[in-house]
Amino acid sequence: xxxxxxxxxxxxxxxxxxxxxxxxxxxxxxxxxxxxxxxxxxxxxxxxxxxxxxxxxxxxxxxxxxxxxxxxxxxxxxxxxxxxxxxxxxxxxxxxxxxxxxxxxxxxxxxxxxxxxxxxxx
Amino acid sequence: xxxxxxxxxxxxxxxxxxxxxxxxxxxxxxxxxxxxxxxxxxxxxxxxxxxxxxxxxxxxxxxxxxxxxxxxxxxxxxxxxxxxxxxxxxxxxxxxxxxxxxxxxxxxxxxxxxxxxxxxxxxxxxxxxxxxxxxxxxxxxxxxxxxxxxxxxxxxxxxxxxxxxxxxxxxxxxxxxxxxxxxxxxxxxxxxxxxxxxxxxxxxxxxxxxxxxxxxxxxxxxxxxxxxxxxxxxxxxxxxxxxxxxxxxxxxxxxxxxxxxxxxxxxxxxxxxxxxxxxxxxxxxxxxxx
Numbered sequence: 001x002x003x004x005x006x007x008x009x010x011x012x013x014x015x016x017x018x019x020x021x022x023x024x025x026x027x028x029x030x031x032x033x034x035x036x037x038x039x040x041x042x043x044x045x046x047x048x049x050x051x052x053x054x055x056x057x058x059x060x061x062x063x064x065x066x067x068x069x070x071x072x073x074x075x076x077x078x079x080x081x082x083x084x085x086x087x088x089x090x091x092x093x094x095x096x097x098x099x100x101x102x103x104x105x106x107x108x109x110x111x112x113x114x115x116x117x118x119x120x121x122x
Numbered sequence: 123x124x125x126x127x128x129x130x131x132x133x134x135x136x137x138x139x140x141x142x143x144x145x146x147x148x149x150x151x152x153x154x155x156x157x158x159x160x161x162x163x164x165x166x167x168x169x170x171x172x173x174x175x176x177x178x179x180x181x182x183x184x185x186x187x188x189x190x191x192x193x194x195x196x197x198x199x200x201x202x203x204x205x206x207x208x209x210x211x212x213x214x215x216x217x218x219x220x221x222x223x224x225x226x227x228x229x230x231x232x233x234x235x236x237x238x239x240x241x242x243x244x245x246x247x248x249x250x251x252x253x254x255x256x257x258x259x260x261x262x263x264x265x266x267x268x269x270x271x272x273x274x275x276x277x278x279x280x281x282x283x284x285x286x287x288x289x290x291x292x293x294x295x296x297x298x299x300x301x302x303x304x305x306x307x308x309x310x311x312x313x314x315x316x317x318x319x320x321x322x323x324x325x326x327x328x329x330x331x332x333x334x335x336x337x338x339x340x341x342x343x344x345x346x347x348x349x350x351x352x353x354x355x356x357x358x359x360x361x362x363x364x365x366x367x368x369x370x371x372x373x374x375x376x377x378x379x380x381x382x383x384x385x386x387x388x389x390x391x392x393x394x395x396x397x398x399x400x401x402x403x404x405x406x407x408x409x410x411x412x
Binding site for chain 1: 148149150153154156157160162165184187191192193
């Protein structure tokens, strides 16, 4: 990979689509269609990635070294051989963690200003 | 609701979608066409299963909008990659050097043809500087580049229009009538000057140039000064019914050409730096694999 985001001095800002894809892949490797469905599920259908948005974002994340493509499919017998699977790299995991922490801080600020209810203890 | 037949509609839709993928750059298609068609096929099956015909229509509307936007993005990104190549920087830098020479010629001879050539070649300088930033100039760089191009193209359009519509010929007969139209030229100059200033600021922040980092910024500020000079020594006398060159005045005969000559020197300096750097990069042997 010629240039990765790790070379950047400041952490790059994630687009909403990239963040949601990283979030899906945080729970394990997955293929395009499953990523798309899970993103729609996470956002209550508000974010619908079309094939172009999905693979355009995947292309950029691959180039930046945030995700990588698996050489082998997890379960070839149960799956279509044309599918490609993707998983997080170490850098991708760090980025999604940092972004989640940033969002958590914002939520805490909003909660402190009584804009959100305090979550019920489980 | 699911009476709508799946097999035929799926096959036709997939064929149409595959054909539409030609909107994407070839390289992108080579990598992702199979996957995109697969995702579309899966989405189609699901949309049909859940909502029948209305689901399929909704999917098509969404997919088509997605295709239009993302194909455009991919095409622009592909162009940008080409734009950031050292060859573009080299040729743009050389254009800037020649543009600078024509700026000086325009200042010394007051020739409109030299001014037109300076502006056209200056576009190469803008492209070269923006390409040299290689995207590190961010939104500021992009905004500056866009304004620079818009301002320069507007200046060229105004010059073309002024000469072809007989405006310049009318100037001698009735200078005051020309003033409101002549006002557009310094306005276009201010736009390109602001653009170059922003591009220079982005360039300075991103440490684009190894030496004389502030030169593009200085050139941008000088362009704004140039537009103000043109306003004072050109448009103000015209609006008062006088031709700027009728009587000897310091502004028109000394200040205005001096600023043009300085602009020329600035473009030459910037172009030389950009071209030299790019040439060195092109001359470097490609890195060998470890």
